[in-house]
Amino acid sequence: MKQIICIAAITLLAAAAPARSxxxxxxxxxxxxxxxxxxxxxxxQLRQRECALKADLDKVLPRDRTAYLNHCLDGPVAKP
Structure with a gap:
């Protein structure tokens, strides 16, 4: 019975679709x-992705990421 539950759990996890951005x-x-x-x-969306990439490159901790992203997005808007 325990094996059936384990197999069912693994099957469910494998069948779950990954979250997409x-x-x-x-x-x-x-x-x-x-x-x-x-x-x-x-x-x-491009500004948000750019700020998220900067956060990744600066290795911002998850607890500080929201503040970092808000500060980045509040900064001056670059005109193309």
Whole structure:
């Protein structure tokens, strides 16, 4: 009985889909009237990813990561 429970637990863990991050918005796949908003959202997503990458490179501890990301995102916005 114990073996069956172990096998069932392993099967459940193996079958569970991994969590995925939010994909980048593609402004070309959005209706024309929403394209401007999609471009703004994509720019914000890129800023968030850049700050997260900086946090990884600076080896920020998990307990300090939120403060680090907030400080990074509150910084000056780079214009392309």
């Amino acid at each position: 939010q994909t980048l918005v593609d402004p070309n796949k959005v209706a024309p009237e929403y394209r401007e908003a999609a471009e703004k959202r994509r720019a914000e």
